[in-house]
Amino acid sequence: MAGEDVFDVVVIGAGPVGENVAGRVVRGGLTAAVVEERLAGGECAYYACVPSKALLRPVELAADVGRMPGLELRGPIDAPAVLARRDKTVSHLDDRGQVSWIEGLPATFVRGRGRLAGPLHVEVTAPDGIRSLRARHAVVIATGSDPLVPGVPGLLEARPWTNREATSVQQVPKRLVVIGGGPVGCEMSQALHSLGAHETTVLVRGDRLLTRTEPFAGGLLAASLQESGIDVRFGRSTTEVRRPVPDGPVTVRTDDGATVEADEILVATGRRPAVRELGLDTVGLPADRPIEVDADMRATGVPWLYAVGDVNGRNLLTHMGKYQARVCGDVIVARATGTPDDRPDLRDTADDQGAPQVIFTDPQICAVGRTESQARADGFNVRAVEYDMGEVTGAYLRGEHYTGRAKMVVDEDRRVLVGVTFAGPGVVDLLHSATIAVVGEVPLDRLWHAVPAFPTVSEIWLRLLEEYGL
Structure with a gap:
């Protein structure tokens, strides 16, 4: 074992969350080491957010063209060209640029598998042996999450795809079975179907897609998928998977006795925090559960340990992990330098x-805050208002047959929004205004004076408020 290296902060995980922690602590004058076994940049950059959106963007453009009279999409989407651009967006799975960025902070990048080995102590298993790192002030866990593969008989042996294989595909299968009706299942079934998976079947255990959103959102998306030729089957649980020949066809049996044969099977049934083999038991924490943290991202009962992003189980979204990272990094700097650590910006409230x-399908699904059912379950005195987005002039001008819907959930006691959902083509650009309204708790009487430009889709805000009665 090499000698012990000492830093103010040691970060395990070099995805966007870990990178943000390192950037904040270095900006605050501390030294940092960042440990990563896989690719610097993380799951989001190479196998999730970035490549999936690169695959979905042509789908969105093709749909927009199809809605606009006078334009014509000549032939199918050029799959090889789309895949080539996808490869470019992920730097051809080469992380040298990300490593250089980390080193330019400046921070020390350490390639290897990091694990806790006692208080403020991290051991890294590297290609050239074991390296010992010591933190003066904090160790931060930012290892993200891994795809969850359910224990269906024969599924693991069939070598199913997860988001990693789906987003890095080089040869699109002609026949594809997707298990799961959440964001990953919906996005990737639509992307791969448009790129050549002409026989795509989506198996959904429940009765609708996107169960954490307003019901109309999943309904609009299901109609769009089915109209494009995707076979969406609700109320179907997978009971058995068989693939007798390696790289041969896969057969999926469902609980109604039906079977589906395909060239590949994609499992999109959720994710679990990547906490295994991190040595959490060496500091008195459970070794197989999300790391419980306070609003400052500090692990409960371990004052020098912080956990940000998917590993703490608070919210499995990249932008929320990056937000937590900014809070965490600034808290560590404040405590290390003896400055106040109780400012409002040093606590996670979002x-x-x-x-x-955002679910980047066609139609796009955007939401912030609580759904109506969630708000009621949380004890709010709720009134909900919906509006057909196709009735907004700005939406109509985007093309024929614009289909969409918007909903706002109002806390009647305070007359502020606690949730907003948009479903329709191009609605992603409406989301941040909704986020500001919800997080800023803008009173409806004040929001009424935020005049939307005409003729834009943002006029939906005016229609929702009018429907409410303002």
């Missing part, structure tokens, strides 16, 4: 108010 999320 997760409790409801994180913004």
Whole structure:
């Protein structure tokens, strides 16, 4: 074992969350080491957010063209060209640029598998042996999450795809079975179907897609998928998977006795925090559960340990992990330098108010805050208002047959929004205004005076408020 290296902060995990922690602590005058076993930049940059959106953007453009009279999409989407651009967006799975960015902070990048080995002590298993790191002030866990593969008989042996294989695909299968009706299942089934998976079947255990959103959102998306030729089957649980020949066809049996044969199977049934083999038991924490943290991202009962992003289980979204990282990094700097650590910006409040999320399908699904059912369950005195987005002039001008819907959930006692959902083409650009309204708790009487430009889709705000009675 090499000698012990000492830093103010040691970060385990070099995804966007870990990178943000390192950037904040270095900006505050501290030294940092960042440990990563895989690719610097993390899951989001190479196998999730970035490549999936690169695959979905042509789908969105093709749909927009199809809605506009006078334009014509000549032939199918050029799959090889789309995949080539996807490869470019992920730097061809080469992380040298990200490593250089980390080193330019400046921070020390350490390649290897990091694990806790006692208080403020991290051991890194590297290609050239074991390296010992010591933190003066804090160790930060930012290892993200891993795809969850359910224990269906034969599924693991069939070598199913997860988001990693789906987003890095080089040869699109002609036949694809997708298990799961959440964001990953919906996005990737639509992307791969448009790129050549002409026989795409989506198996959904429940009765609708996107169960954490307003019901109309999943309904609009299901109609769009089915109209494009995707076979969406609700109320179907997978009971058995068989793939007798390696790289041969896969057969999926469902609980109604039906079977589906495909070339590949994609499992999109959720994720679990990547906490295993991190040595959490060496500091008195459970080794197989999300790391419980306070609003300052400090692990409960371990004052020098912090956990940010997916590993703390608060919110499995990249932008929320980066937000937590900014809070965490600034808290560590404050405590290390003896400055006040109780400012409002040094506590995570956004997760409790409801994180913004986008599903980049056609139609796009955007939401922030609580759904109506969530708000009622949380004890709010709620009134909900919906409006057909196709009735807004700005939406109509985007093309024929614009289909969409918007909903706002109002806390009647305070007359502020606690949730907003948009479903429709191009609605992603409406989300941040909704986020500001929800997080800023803008009174409806004040929001009424935020005049939307005409003719834009943002006029939906005026229509919702009019429907409410303002």
